[in-house]
Amino acid sequence: xxxxxxxxxxxxxxxxxxxxxxxxxxxxxxxxxxxxxxxxxxxxxxxxxxxxxxxxxxxxxxxxxxxxxxxxxxxxxxxxxxxxxxxxxxxxxxxxxxxxxxxxxxxxxxxxxxxxxxxxxxxxxxxxxxxxxxxxxxxxxxxxxxxxxxxxxxxxxxxxxxxxxxxxxxxxxxxxxxxxxxxxxxxxxxxxxxxxxxxxxxxxxxxxxxxxxxxxxxxxxxxxxxxxx
Amino acid sequence: xxxxxxxxxxxxxxxxxxxxxxxxxxxxxxxxxxxxxxxxxxxxxxxxxxxxxxxxxxxxxxxxxxxxxxxxxxxxxxxxxxx
Numbered sequence: 214x215x216x217x218x219x220x221x222x223x224x225x226x227x228x229x230x231x232x233x234x235x236x237x238x239x240x241x242x243x244x245x246x247x248x249x250x251x252x253x254x255x256x257x258x259x260x261x262x263x264x265x266x267x268x269x270x271x272x273x274x275x276x277x278x279x280x281x282x283x284x285x286x287x288x289x290x291x292x293x294x295x296x297x298x299x300x301x302x303x304x305x306x307x308x309x310x311x312x313x314x315x316x317x318x319x320x321x322x323x324x325x326x327x328x329x330x331x332x333x334x335x336x337x338x339x340x341x342x343x344x345x346x347x348x349x350x351x352x353x354x355x356x357x358x359x360x361x362x363x364x365x366x367x368x369x370x371x372x373x374x375x376x377x378x379x380x381x382x383x384x385x386x387x388x389x390x391x392x393x394x395x396x397x398x399x400x401x402x403x404x405x406x407x408x409x410x411x412x413x414x415x416x417x418x419x420x421x422x423x424x425x426x427x428x429x430x431x432x433x434x435x436x437x438x439x440x441x442x
Numbered sequence: 443x444x445x446x447x448x449x450x451x452x453x454x455x456x457x458x459x460x461x462x463x464x465x466x467x468x469x470x471x472x473x474x475x476x477x478x479x480x481x482x483x484x485x486x487x488x489x490x491x492x493x494x495x496x497x498x499x500x501x502x503x504x505x506x507x508x509x510x511x512x513x514x515x516x517x518x519x520x521x522x523x524x525x
Contacts, residue, residue, distance in 0.1 A: 269509070
């Protein structure tokens with residue numbers, strides 16, 4: 214039972230992810246992207262950071278590296294895959310998940326805690342929460358504005374593929390509570406299958422009791438549940 | 443084989459917010475310029491050899507589809523010149 218946390222040149226949330234997974238009893242190890250996915254991989258985290266210096270577009274280079282073929286194959290076999298922040302940008306750039314994350318409406322890098330509403334509690338990533346529950350999650354990104362064409366977004370919403378939306382403390386989805394101008398306040402979305410997901414907020418940064426609230430643990434529980442299932 | 447330069451221009455689709463362009467437009471106005479709208483684009487000049495201009499265009503088109511542009515948010519154009 215080992216979750217692979219993929220390290221690209223420029224990844225910087227890889228160790229945080231391993232530590233956070235250890236906190237909830239999930240064995241994880243950092244895998245250098247050139248080494249490919251180990252055969253015994255039971256889950257994949259594409260962590261945050263600035264892979265390839267965000268050259269061209271955030272996530273564009275990493276999305277086209279050979280290990281992503283391994284990730285695609287693992288996803289097709291039912292292995293849970295989670296892209297966080299830069300990992301979310303990589304997930305969308307590699308078409309594991311729909312849409313794109315681009316420059317924040319503010320044109321600024323934003324590092325702050327936000328509230329997110331659980332839109333669909335019927336996914337491995339949100340099973341630990343109730344639908345409509347409000348969780349506190351940290352964001353740290355310059356390119357987190359979710360973009361997708363309107364028809365596609367309608368489909369995603371109809372198919373219940375929105376994981377989280379940015380909201381205020383009470384759970385109201387408003388323009389003021391949308392930190393980056395994401396379309397329909399989308400903070401996270403699933404792939405064709407619910408066991409593949411990406412999100413801009415960082416659950417691994419809000420998992421260790423030593424450093425404050427632990428609202429993010431529920432997302433990472435998916436990796437433990439996948440093995441127990 | 444003939445030597446060509448393929449120029450790929452990648453820009454955000456109409457209607458997709460471009461905060462960098464908006465900030466740049468704002469700075470121009472601060473300098474006293476009157477600007478109705480400002481659009482930015484990325485331009486890639488690619489030197490390559492191909493059997494024909496059409497083949498060079500196909501190759502550059504493929505590059506744009508697979509890496510240079512993100513079809514979710516971008517449109518692109520390809521121009522080919524002999525070099």
